[in-house]
Every structure is written in C-alpha cells, then in structure tokens.
Amino acid sequence: MAKVPLRIIGIGRDIELRVVSFLTRARQATEHVAFVDLGSEDETAILVEEVGCSLLTSEASDIVSITRCLKESDLEPAENYLFIHVNKEWSLREFPLHLNRSRENWDVYIGLVSNNDEEESRPTQSDLSASEFQHASVSFAGLEELASAESESTAHDLSDQLRVRVIESTTLPSLPQRESLATASRFAQLFIWMIESRHPLFLFGIPGIVLFVLGYRLSGGVVNTFTELSTESIGVTLLTIAMTLFGLFAMMIAVILYIMGKQVEQVQAQYDGPRGGQ
Structure with missing residues (x-):
C-alpha cells in the first residue's frame, strides 16, 4: 500500500x-x-x-x-x-x-x-x-x-x-521587532485591500469620520459667529447638524456592514469546511 x-x-x-x-x-x-x-x-x-x-x-x-x-x-x-x-x-x-x-x-x-x-x-x-x-x-x-x-x-x-x-520542548521566543514590522505590513495590505475591494469601513467609515468631525467643529463656530436668529444662521446650523448626523450614520453603517460581513464569512466557512474534506 x-x-x-x-x-x-x-x-x-x-x-x-x-x-x-x-x-x-x-x-x-x-x-x-x-x-x-x-x-x-x-x-x-x-x-x-x-x-x-x-x-x-x-x-x-x-x-x-x-x-x-x-x-x-x-x-x-x-x-x-x-x-x-x-x-x-x-x-x-x-x-x-x-x-x-x-x-x-x-x-x-x-x-x-x-x-x-x-x-x-x-x-x-x-x-x-x-x-x-x-x-x-x-x-x-x-x-x-x-x-x-x-x-x-x-x-x-x-x-x-x-x-x-x-x-x-521550549516555547517560541518573542520577536517584538519582527512582529511590529509584520503588523505594519498587514495594515498596509489591509488599506490597499479596502480600496480595491470597496470595503465598508473605507466606503462609509472614513467619509463618516470626516463629516462627523467637520460637523462637530463647525457647530462650535456657528454658535460663536451668529448672534442673531436669521435665515442664514438657521441654514448654516441645519447644515452643520446634517453633516454631523450623516457622519454618525455613515460610521454606524460601516460598523454594521463589517460585522454582517464577518458573520457571513463564518457561516460560509462552516458550510464549506465539511465539503472540502469529503
């Protein structure tokens, strides 16, 4: 045999x-x-x-x-x-x-x-x-x-x-420098992969963070700039609120899509694993 x-x-x-x-x-x-x-x-x-x-x-x-x-x-x-x-x-x-x-x-x-x-x-x-x-x-x-x-x-x-x-038997010695380089390389590969694959953390997460930060910063400026209630002040205030809310919703959507994607991958792995061994 x-x-x-x-x-x-x-x-x-x-x-x-x-x-x-x-x-x-x-x-x-x-x-x-x-x-x-x-x-x-x-x-x-x-x-x-x-x-x-x-x-x-x-x-x-x-x-x-x-x-x-x-x-x-x-x-x-x-x-x-x-x-x-x-x-x-x-x-x-x-x-x-x-x-x-x-x-x-x-x-x-x-x-x-x-x-x-x-x-x-x-x-x-x-x-x-x-x-x-x-x-x-x-x-x-x-x-x-x-x-x-x-x-x-x-x-x-x-x-x-x-x-x-x-x-x-001895445990494998830790190599902090190599692990740091490997971690940096993995982050670079992850960023490139997010751009090429249109990952939700890139499509929604980064724009959401930008809009949320800008809206939060502008809201403080609006309060200090406009002392009278007018159409212009109301419009700018609503715009900053909308930017903040859109940024918050975009970040929430990115996190939800990321978690759902991971769950789908785990389910597919559970079903594909037994088939691959047959």
Whole structure:
C-alpha cells in the first residue's frame, strides 16, 4: 500500500475554541489530517468531524499510547507523522517550526514537556510512556518502533537503526521587532485591500469620520459667529447638524456592514469546511 507523504495529528481535550483554527492551518500543509481526542466534554469531537478530519480517541496522551492508537486505526500509513499537542502552552505561530522539523528526516523527534517537580534529568532518560510531550515528528519506522515499545522505555531503548532525538520542548521566543514590522505590513495590505475591494469601513467609515468631525467643529463656530436668529444662521446650523448626523450614520453603517460581513464569512466557512474534506 502506498504511503501518504505526511500526516498531521492533533491531540487535545476540550479545545472547541481552537480546534478549527488548528485543523484549518494543518490542512494547508497536507490533506491528511487527523485528531486524537482525549475525552472532551465540549464540542471538540463534533467540530473535528464537521471540518472533515479523521477522529480518533485515546485515554492516554503519551507518545507511546498515541502511536499505538494511530497504528490500530484504519488510517492509511504515512511516510512521516507530525504530532502536536494543542493546549494552552502551544501557540499556532509555532506550527511552521514543527512543520519544518518534520522535514529533517528524523525517525523519532520528540519535544517533552518539562516537569519542574521532578529532579533534573536528561530528556533521553525519561520514560516515554509516562512523559508528556508537546510535539513529535516520527517516520513510519519510528511509529512502528514506538508503538511496540515496552513500558518504562527510554530513547536509549529504541532501535540503533533509527535516528532518534528527544529534547525538552521550549516555547517560541518573542520577536517584538519582527512582529511590529509584520503588523505594519498587514495594515498596509489591509488599506490597499479596502480600496480595491470597496470595503465598508473605507466606503462609509472614513467619509463618516470626516463629516462627523467637520460637523462637530463647525457647530462650535456657528454658535460663536451668529448672534442673531436669521435665515442664514438657521441654514448654516441645519447644515452643520446634517453633516454631523450623516457622519454618525455613515460610521454606524460601516460598523454594521463589517460585522454582517464577518458573520457571513463564518457561516460560509462552516458550510464549506465539511465539503472540502469529503
């Protein structure tokens, strides 16, 4: 049976607010995406099936139990597997780093979660069946080796024919300067997109702000300029009031259209997601 090039497996429990974004990002890298549910009590499992990804269940979250669960499933074998534990310690911006790690041809590459309660020990000496891991990149041979590993096995107990590395997982360092440049670039792209796509925030929001500010400023000048009630003073006053109200209504319309557009996009994504996975 031909193996698929890469299969990404998410692991988690009660992450209904994050599971869709993770699966969507994973499916941009490969069509073969699965999720191992650890006993969620919310709608995590339902959302996984609605997106169109394979759903597996496991009671344990260690790498040995997860690989056994995957081996015993009906999923097609893959040349490489990328396991990611989606929890509060993991961020979606770390996904590209893990994806690049899966391309380094390691048979077993595991990032263990550090436990400060235990005495300091090398990750390679940790019991794989009793240690929590954040991410792992495993080849088909590595999957077979881990699935058949005995209890209390460490990295040293795996086959010498495999390229094995077990490290302590660390969070991605923050890069404020790069993030600032990326934010500025996104704002520039957003402004150009608003002009080209006739976005409501551009069509109604900016004119509304201009009219509202001008009307508010002119209203103060009208009060100080006209001391007598006349046709001219009434006309200018009504004009400033109209400018202020038109500006206020334009800003309200821009916000309403923007919110409605976002809701329509979410509804379309919910219906298009399952179809794309079939």
